[in-house]
Amino acid sequence: MAREKVVEHYDVIIIGGGPAGLSAAIYSGRARLKTILLEKALVGGLATYTNEIANYPGFPDAPKGEAITNLMKEQAKNMGVDFKLTAVTSVDLHGEEKVVETFRNKFIGKVVIIATGGRPRTTGAEREEEFLFDKGISFCATCDAAGNTDKHVVVIGSGDAAIEEGMFLTKFARQVTVSVMHEEGKMDCNEIAKEAALANPKMKFVWNSVVKRFEGNDHLERVVLKNVKTDEEIPVDCDNCFEFIGYLPNTELFEGQLPLTRHKYITVNEKKETGIEGVFAIGDCTDKWLKQIATAVGDGAIAGTAAERYIAEKEIFDHKIMQSEKPGLIYVYNAIDAESRNFLANIEAIEKQHAGKIVVNRIDTYKSNGLALKLELEKVPAMVVTKDGKITEKIYELNESLIANQF
Amino acid sequence: MKEVMLDCYGEACPVPLVKSQNKIKELEVGDVLIVQIDHSCAMKNVPEWARKEGYNVEVEEVDDGEWEVIIEKTK
Numbered sequence: 001m002a003r004e005k006v007v008e009h010y011d012v013i014i015i016g017g018g019p020a021g022l023s024a025a026i027y028s029g030r031a032r033l034k035t036i037l038l039e040k041a042l043v044g045g046l047a048t049y050t051n052e053i054a055n056y057p058g059f060p061d062a063p064k065g066e067a068i069t070n071l072m073k074e075q076a077k078n079m080g081v082d083f084k085l086t087a088v089t090s091v092d093l094h095g096e097e098k099v100v101e102t103f104r105n106k107f108i109g110k111v112v113i114i115a116t117g118g119r120p121r122t123t124g125a126e127r128e129e130e131f132l133f134d135k136g137i138s139f140c141a142t143c144d145a146a147g148n149t150d151k152h153v154v155v156i157g158s159g160d161a162a163i164e165e166g167m168f169l170t171k172f173a174r175q176v177t178v179s180v181m182h183e184e185g186k187m188d189c190n191e192i193a194k195e196a197a198l199a200n201p202k203m204k205f206v207w208n209s210v211v212k213r214f215e216g217n218d219h220l221e222r223v224v225l226k227n228v229k230t231d232e233e234i235p236v237d238c239d240n241c242f243e244f245i246g247y248l249p250n251t252e253l254f255e256g257q258l259p260l261t262r263h264k265y266i267t268v269n270e271k272k273e274t275g276i277e278g279v280f281a282i283g284d285c286t287d288k289w290l291k292q293i294a295t296a297v298g299d300g301a302i303a304g305t306a307a308e309r310y311i312a313e314k315e316i317f318d319h320k321i322m323q324s325e326k327p328g329l330i331y332v333y334n335a336i337d338a339e340s341r342n343f344l345a346n347i348e349a350i351e352k353q354h355a356g357k358i359v360v361n362r363i364d365t366y367k368s369n370g371l372a373l374k375l376e377l378e379k380v381p382a383m384v385v386t387k388d389g390k391i392t393e394k395i396y397e398l399n400e401s402l403i404a405n406q407f
Numbered sequence: 408m409k410e411v412m413l414d415c416y417g418e419a420c421p422v423p424l425v426k427s428q429n430k431i432k433e434l435e436v437g438d439v440l441i442v443q444i445d446h447s448c449a450m451k452n453v454p455e456w457a458r459k460e461g462y463n464v465e466v467e468e469v470d471d472g473e474w475e476v477i478i479e480k481t482k
Contacts, residue, residue, distance in 0.1 A: 040454065040458075041450050041451055041454045041455060041466070042447055042450035042451055044447075048447065048451070049451075066447060083468070085465065085466035085467070085468060085474070086464070086465045086466065087454075087458060087464065102465075103463045104465065134420070134421035134425060134452065140448070142448075143448035144420060144421075146419070147419075147420070147421070
């Protein structure tokens with residue numbers, strides 16, 4: 001029989017420890033929310049795969065990705081965030097209590113922030129599976145470059161990652177052969193990287209090519225490319241191969257629970273809210289235009305703050321606004337609207353008239369719209385009458401006697 | 408059910424992965440292998456490999472930049 005899982009309660013559960021998740025953790029921890037961050041492998045995410053980060057503001061010396069993310073981690077720890085290095089096996093996001101399960105634990109949270117990022121896409125070429133990890137196909141130049149001293153490596157792809165990491169590899173390797181899908185001279189990377197790569201004597205290019213097959217015995221020995229125009233096979237003998245052909249979002253866990261795009265990215269709004277209340281998604285797993293550390297930490301700041309707001313509002317809504325001890329009157333108004341502001345005096349009169357017998361709450365939508373949305377009003381101003389913590393009436397007319405007669 | 412420690416301190420990729428793969432072959436189903444590493448590169452491939460094999464995996468950060476990858480051989 002399986003061992004009982006240990007149950008732990010948190011305000012905020014963050015899934016994924018890349019820059020987005022770390023940033024959300026810092027904001028959530030700083031808001032004094034009890035926060036846990038779950039990471040399946042190394043804290044830092046895909047940023048740790050990059051050898052030089054030249055465009056993250058505040059770090060002019062282009063440090064390794066890991067150097068930056070380690071500082072983020074330290075900062076989150078200082079804010080009291082708990083870290084657990086394990087994979088999430090299942091989630092149940094519906095309902096007020098969100099459940100996130102790992103191999104040995106069951107975490108229950110008020111809020112879940114999804115920051116699961118992406119993983120490198122593979123070519124899908126023949127026999128690729130046989131050579132993954134340490135058998136010759138790698139996705140991380142930073143990790144494996146030193147092992148390629150004086151060797152011949154093949155790089156697949158022509159985006160920023162492919163070309164920049166490819167150039168980094170030339171510091172070690174004897175030769176770097178780059179397979180580019182496009183016509184001669186055309187690459188997906190930025191112009192600066194392109195010029196530098198074309199001028200690099202250790203870099204060779206095979207244009208109009210994709211991978212057809214990987215060959216070798218115990219270890220990769222040959223990458224067989226295919227010319228996309230002529231179908232001609234081009235065998236390239238090499239020691240190792242690096243694939244940099246984009247990323248796939250890690251969203252399998254959420255399929256069927258959250259709205260995803262056709263390419264399986266999570267759809268979010270400006271506040272990083274998903275289709276489910278209390279569930280936010282940030283970083284590379286979401287449908288966004290630019291995937292950078294700088295945008296990921298921005299996402300994290302939004303979600304961390306939105307999570308705090310959500311929990312605070314929910315607390316007020318459940319315990320104060322929807323109190324069940326006495327009949328309640330909730331006045332929802334917009335403080336910048338003169339008419340509804342003036343009616344506050346009438347509300348006060350009603351409160352006096354029924355002093356001690358009813359509970360009156362006032363919600364100013366100008367400050368925050370969240371509570372009003374929860375009441376599902378057609379328009380504002382509005383009066384909501386409650387009994388035993390349940391809504392019995394919604395009144396949209398500013399009429400004192402009509403409202404007073406409800407009690 | 409026994410627990411086996413595998414000391415890979417000071418070893419860079421792909422040594423910890425290769426050592427782990429060899430060691431787990433010697434273990435019985437239900438045994439636990441604890442791989443001690445201090446090169447972050449091994450944190451990328453050792454847990455991923457073990458999960459792909461279908462084993463249960465958890466990682467403890469025992470110190471700054473030192474980890475124990477706990478692998479339960481489930482089959």
